[in-house]
Amino acid sequence: MSNATTLYYFAVGHNDFYGGVPSFSGLRLKYFSLYDNPLGNGKSTNLDFISSLLNSTATLALLYLDNCNFGGVLPRFIANFSRLQVFLIAENVVSGTIPSEIRHLVNLQYLHLSENQLGGTIPSSWGSLQQLISLNLEGNKLFGEIPISLGNLSLLSRLYLQFNELQGTIPISFEKLKYLLELDFSRNKLQGNFPKVTSLVHLDLSHNHFIGPLPVEIGGFKDLLSLDLSNNMFLGTLPSAIGALTSLIELNINHNLFHGFIPPSFSSLKSLEILDLSCNYLTGKIPEFLGKLQYLKRLNLSFNHLEGEIPTEGIFKNKTEVVLGGNSNLCGGIPQFGLPTCPREGERQHLSHIQKLAILMSSGTLILLIIVALIVFIYKQKNKQPLKLDATTEFMPKLSYWSIQKATNEFSKSSIIGFGKFSIVYKGILDGSLGIVAIKVFKLQVRGASKSFLVECEALRQIRHRNLVKVLTTCCSIDHEGNDFIAIVYEYMINGSLDNWLHNHSKDTGENNDSKSLNLLQRVNIAIDVANALDYLHNQLETGLVHCDLKPSNILLDGDLVAHVADFGLAKFFPTEVTVASSSNQESSSIGIKGTIGYAAPEYGMGSDLSTFGDMYSYGILLLEIFTNKSPTSDIFNNGLTLHNYVRMSMPEQVTEIVDPKLFHKEANATSRSLVLQDQIIECLVSVFKIGIACSMELPKNRMSIGNAVKELHSIKNTLVELGDIGTIPC
Incomplete structure (x- = not known):
């Protein structure tokens, strides 16, 4: 390149160049663009090539480096490019603080440093950038207050500071910005006065204080x-x-x-x-x-x-x-x-006394019915037999409280293998043919536990699939203190929950998971197993069933690492045509939010009815967690950043940075085959993440169907099988 002394414009944006940037020393460039090329590797040396442009300090007007996976810090000598009018280096992994020397770029009109990892404060010296038209610092880790000096940028028309950690107030000096059209300060910690900038066409102050x-x-x-x-x-x-x-x-x-x-x-x-x-x-x-x-x-x-x-x-x-x-x-x-029909105006006064009398009578009747129901319930509890969940349980042994107590070593803590809001799950050994089992004991002192038991029994009575947990029998009895006791006995899954495998919890799963992890193909198989279970629940039953609480702790693995979906305590039956076609805007004032934070669909928080769309959101989040090994409730997800957005923003160039590191292995001598293999596997990972993103879209109608998810995952699995040894990814 150094021989091209008459070269003024170098633009290779939006290609697939990779492997670093050559030297451009000796040139006097005016226009330099590399955007949308995977040239960097996110390392601290990625921006060293800028020093080779120093001969162009008196001529360079545009430096366009967006989305190149460049890492490192911004060099302070950037201030030497005195003629620079456009400096765009968004959507990279640039870190460190913003150099205050940028204040010397007095000809700068567009400065975009968004979607990086910049920290520190916004330099107060930027008031000297009098030609600045657009300033974008969105999606970094900036903190502190917004400098008063930004109010001196008299030509500024667009200012984006969203998704940072800025505090304090919006400077009153902003009232001087007569040409400001777009102002986005969302997702910060700002407070104080409302900005009086009447020229605005777009104003976003959401998610502040x-x-x-x-x-x-x-x-x-x-x-x-x-x-x-x-x-x-x-x-x-x-x-x-x-x-x-x-x-x-x-x-x-x-x-x-x-x-x-x-x-x-x-x-x-x-x-x-x-x-x-x-x-x-x-x-x-x-x-x-x-x-x-x-x-x-x-x-x-x-x-x-x-x-x-x-x-x-x-x-x-x-x-x-x-x-x-x-x-x-x-x-x-x-x-x-x-909703009920509204009463007519002429009927209100005429019916008021009748309504009052009806309310009193119905209230008395309701109280009487409740008393009768309680008496009947208590009588049945003392004389009840195990519920028949399906035809096979009729021939299973009828268990008593004492047999459950013995099987769990008197409900010892060492026998606990899981727990939830309404229940505790024990590993137990029962006499006879049942052997080792999982026993889910319901905490009846917790409000809603008995309802959860009935819901789960009703669901398990009607479903049977190789990827659903198998129920063996139930126990409805009285404990040693005369209190009601109910439990469900399941087939024991020797490999415990998916949650244990992903996050290496210390609970007993039959073996020590600290020394084990799931390889790539095993994770794809688990994803397919869960998808098959959902497809069965949503589309193959006479009345569709919504699971409502899909998460890693409710995915159990047998000895062959085949996944089984468990815990139907929040499930709800719907006619299939309603379940599949229902809109996200169905209201329900009685159901409330169902599921677990991080996995529950966002529309549930807005009062929308339960639907298969909600299960698809949970499945999408689950899929992203399986391959990133990051929980949606991890501490890194705050200030508006979610697991969905974390993966989406890394696609596709930075996909290797978000994949679970346990999926990689180092090769001493990289061969051409291993490099090709790496690229093909990464393509498969990108495809998996695209499915997870598509399933967890914010709007229910935009989410991928479970049928399409199953088809695409099978296609990915077939590709991986054809590649051969794909337990881990060569790097």
């Missing part, structure tokens, strides 16, 4: 198209001044402390397409004018205190686009909402 009422001055943001203030602590009533934002397309203020009515002035928001006022304390009726906003595509009013009749015009004709769960006093609307 803002508190207090919204100022009426918000009505001055006449050009605003998108406003997101969600997940803060804004309070008071919704300002009528928001109605002045007639250009607004998206308004999101969910998870705040607003109360009072939805202002009539919102009827002026004629351009609105998305409106989310959920999880506040709004009262009154749902305004009729919301049904007259002709461009409104999505409306979420869930978890407020709204009451009265639901409108039937406009967006309210389409239940799938309206979320109203968590408002207990709504009525009417289209039949699909499934």
Whole structure:
């Protein structure tokens, strides 16, 4: 390259070059672009090549290095490129602090350092970058306060600081930024005053610590198209001044402390397409004018205190686009909402005395029925026999409390192999043909445990599949203190739970897992086993079954490492056509959130009904955990970063950095075959992660079906089998 002395433009972006960057010494370049090439390896020496460009310090105007997997720190001599106007090095693994010397790049117009691992504070000296138009520091580890000096960047039109750890307030100096169009400070720890930058078209302050009422001055943001203030602590009533934002397309203020009515002035928001006022304390009726906003595509009013009749015009004709769960006093609307008919105005007074009398009578009757039911229940408990889960259990031995106590060595701690909210699982040895078993004893003192037992029994009575845990019998008895005792006895899985294998917990799984790990093909086989079980539950039963709590601790492995899905205590039957076709917006005020944090689908937290889409989300997260060995509740996932986003942002160039390190082995002498083998295996891993990402999409309708997941996983398995020795990945 050093002989190309007349070369001014070097642009090889968006290719597949790899293996490092050659020297460019002796050249006087103006335009240098390498973006979207896997040239780096994430190491600290990746940016050393920039020193070979030093002859171009007086000419270089553009340096474009996005998405090249470059590691290391930004060199301080970057300030020598005095003519630089565009410096883009986003989506790499650049670390360290931001050099304050960048302040000398006074001709800089675009500075993008987003999606790296930069730490420290934003240099306060950047006020000298008077030509800066766009500044993007999104997705780093920056902390401290936003420098007041950024208010001196008079030409700035776009400022992105989201997904950092910034604190303090938004400087009042920002009011001087007359050309600022887009401002995104979401996912930080900011608080204080609302920024008064009326030129904005996009403002996102979500997921911060803002508190207090919204100022009426918000009505001055006449050009605003998108406003997101969600997940803060804004309070008071919704300002009528928001109605002045007639250009607004998206308004999101969910998870705040607003109360009072939805202002009539919102009827002026004629351009609105998305409106989310959920999880506040709004009262009154749902305004009729919301049904007259002709461009409104999505409306979420869930978890407020709204009451009265639901409108039937406009967006309210389409239940799938309206979320109203968590408002207990709504009525009417289209039949699909499934709400009672609203009483007519003329009937209210006439029926009030009759209603009161009916309530008193029905309450007395209900109390009497409860007493009778309790008496019947107690009688049955003292005379009950083990439940018949299927035809095979009829010939199994009928177990007593004393036989269970003996089998578990008097329920000793050393016999415990698992536990949950409603139960403890013991390893036991029963006399006769049963031998070693797993015994799930329900903690009846915990509210909901008996219901969980009945739900699990009902589910297990109707299902049978090689990848589902096999039930042997049950025990419904009385313990030594005269208390009710219920348990389910399962076939014992000698290799314990998948959770133990992935995270090397100390619980007894038959063998010491600290010295063992699952290889690549074994993990793919386990993923296929679980997918087959879900396919059976969702699509092959007369009435579909939603598992509702899919996670590694509920996946058990037998002696051949075949996976068996266990724990149906939260399961729910649905007609297959409802399960598969149900929308994410089905409301349920009674079901509540089901499942485990990290694995439960996000729509469950919004009051949506249980569906197979929720199981698919859990399966996607499970799949990502199997191959990264990272739990979705790990400490590294905070400030908005999730396991889904962690994997998605690493695809495909950095996939080797997120894979479980135990899947790699070092070769002393790398051969051409091993390098080819490595590339092919990495392609398979990328395909696996794509399935996990597709299954765990935020919107239920965007998630991959279990049938497609099974097909793609089988294709990946066939490829791995053809490659031969793929226990681990050569590196």
